[in-house]
Amino acid sequence: MVRILVRIESRHADNSPCTHSVKPSGKPRDPNSGCPGRTAFAVVCSEHGDVGNLHHVKAAAEPAARDHRDEHRTALAVR
Ligand SMILES: [Zn+2]
Ligand SMILES: [Zn+2]
Structure with missing residues (x-):
């Protein structure tokens, strides 16, 4: 079984990943x-790549x- 990882990635304005240390x-x-400068947060899935739209705050x-992880859990349960 492939382990699916869903993580939040910081992005610059040109959508490249921000791996720098940034202030809040x-x-x-x-x-x-x-x-x-970091302008957005992307939800990135190891299976689907970018999920949905970019978010301007991490709280969003x-x-x-979490929703995307739940979708995978549901999909695995019915398989
Ligand atoms: Zn950066
Ligand atoms: Zn996914």
């Missing part, structure tokens, strides 16, 4: 890191990630 405001902690991305 989304601004980079290190001005020399080259980070343009978390329930979306």
Whole structure:
């Protein structure tokens, strides 16, 4: 059985992943890191890739990630 992972990923304005350390405001902690700033959160599934739309706050991305995990749980249960 394939283990499915649903995680929340930070994104820049151009939709590239932000792996930098950023302040809660989304601004980079290190001005020399080259980070343009985090603007959104994406829900990423190991099976489906990006799930739904981008979220502007993490508090909105978390329930979306939970819902998607639940969908997988339901799908596995009927299989
Ligand atoms: Zn960044
Ligand atoms: Zn999925």
